[in-house]
Amino acid sequence: MLPEWMIDVPHRLPHDWYVFARPSGKRCFVVSSDGTTISRQRNGTVLHRFPSALPNGARTRDGSGSAQSYSILDCIFHEMDQTYYVIDMVCWRGYSLYDCTAEFRFFWLNSKLAETGACEPPSHYHKYRFSLVPVHTCDQSGLHAAYAGGVPYVKDGLLFYNKHAHYQPGNTPLALVWKDENCSQYVIDTDNKGQVPSHQQVVLELQDDGKVTTSDDPPVVFSCLDLDFIQRPLVKPFWGLTRQTDWLVPLGSLQLCEESGLHSGNLLRFAIGDGGLSVVDGKLEKADLHYLGKSNRARAFADSYSKVMFQNMVRGSPLKIDDLVASINTPDDEGNRPDVDMVG
Template sequence: MAPPMERLPLKRRAISDQQRRRDIALLRQAQARRDAQNQARCLASAILSDPPADIEREPLEPECELAGDAEAEAEAKAPAEAGDAEDASSEMDVLQASKLRGPKARRWFSRQLMLPEWMIDVPPRLSVDWYVFPRPAGKRCFVVSSNGTTISRLRNGTVLHRFPSALPNGARTKEVMGPASMFSILDCVFHEHDQTYYVIDMICWRGYSLYDCTAEFRFFWLNSKLAETGACNPPSFYHKYRFSVVPVYDCDQAGILAAYTGHLPFIRDGLLFYNRHAHYQTGNTPLSLVWKDQVCSQYFIDTDSKGVVPTLQQVVLELLEDGSVATSDDSPVVLGKLDLETIQKNNLHHGNLIRFAVGDGGLDVIDGDIKKADIHFVGKANRVRAFADTCSKILFQYMARRSPLRIDDLVASTTLLHDNDQSLADVEMVSS
């Protein structure tokens, strides 16, 4: 029989609309029809093409969505580039994409990745519908092998490395060379400490697109196909960097704790949760979530350029044409408005990313949406930023300073589901 109710762990009350948006994302995914093969070919061609000189000179961008602002605040060497920062379409022609510069290039390349939302609430059926794995600290990047070479690019489009590898068609050796149509695309994190590419997802393998495959299938292929190559072997003359898969666990109590505290060859920067039914969706998606605390991440709470946690939470928002400032969500949320004097005094333009501090009034959250925010102008955000913060990041950081979502809440959610399932089984046995 089920244990007495007073012994069950308490479930944390939901405060956001993440689950509603997850349901919508899964529904759209089931209804969507796209040319996945052409999308993979477009991305591979854009990554392999030579970027304009000004993109090459930009500093290597640290992971801005999944790391603290201590990294994101590193000063850019080049002067800020003015101009229209409107969203670049993910469907842009390859030739156009390869010629993009500055903010537009950063936006286009960053939106080709599947970007997780920050976990505000624990998803229902966490132990049934989700995977969990530790996220390596480092630079998020694409890796493409084609035409006898391998190229990695950061989210801002900057080439990180050009090198030979044991990936299919990744070096000019008879063991791996193949036709030009045989290219592979991996979603990786480059870990500086051991000079290793940790692969967190597979987008395309030997010319076969995996965009419309579930995470369950992609992870299966990633583990089986990568092991068939020599990509996981130590570096050699024709294989400059080692590749390694990240351990992926079922999201039960044992899996969560293994991802949270298990021994790893890399520095852990939080946990990633993937819905096992999710396709590889470019841009922000609630079907992929990131969670952190002070135990598993150095950047649990955003820090400034000196690694110090600011007294007030800081957020980055985009300036709209009417002076409003909004998040980078698919449906941007307006959190305030700048007066004309501030805009002119600071030489601000439509599309600029601006940093604000959250005042004592905090955030007013109603039915999962931020309806009001007490924000105060700080200045322009660093130019390496691709786009503004999302609502989920703002809410996560707000909660982290007040009532964070704890590891106990994640573990308890799996226990609750198990106990509920056991209760239903007991009822069925009694009824029979």
């Protein structure tokens, strides 16, 4: 369940949403089964393989338990204190919670995790500590607590979960992430040297027909590469020079700065030029893209549309904490509508 980036304040924020401070670290699934515990990152690589106090998570003297007894937790591994912070529960002792609301999952998580001893300090059969994050109803006091309150981990923005949302794979607008410089060290994306580039950079996926798209379902098309260009290598120009190429660009303009050798499924990096992004009625109409090269091989997915737009807003007109507070303080039409007698 991957959050979209908050580019608009959702409706009924104080009534239907939770908020909590997101721990900085590596997002992963933690699976305990058959006497062992394994954590995997989004790209499928194993982060840790270890014994834990989770159900069936270690081979203890009492045995490993039933092979059917497995649990799956949605976590963030916080490197500084070597702790797995649990932000959601997907399965518990073989019982799936995919079809349960976030309200129920959070209740179940709070009531069940502590019973296992997984929140205790590390021991021989429990290598890493697990911990819950404080979850608040997103009213004025809850938002303030998540934004400014103290937590035992480094914050990396705020996460918002719709109370009625079921757990679902992929990006979902029923979970949102928001950041500013007061609650995250990494508001604006940096390059591979840790520096903020002068122009916003995006990662898009190359499709069979030459289109470059986001990771959304359905994907958002940002531009299109000429198929002849994709299938033939180009000589890399001299450093600092720009070479004009025969690109077909229905939604924007692209400039090439290195050789091709591209295939469908490749993740490609682009810089957004001075022409920026043109959005009409909430839909992308034009993008001034400049090709930079292939993305890092460790990268598993293209950027989502909401991430591109959030990063674009942060550089110009960001959504501020005051906007969220104002939304909470604004009377809700539906929630404050006077009672009306039904006739007929």
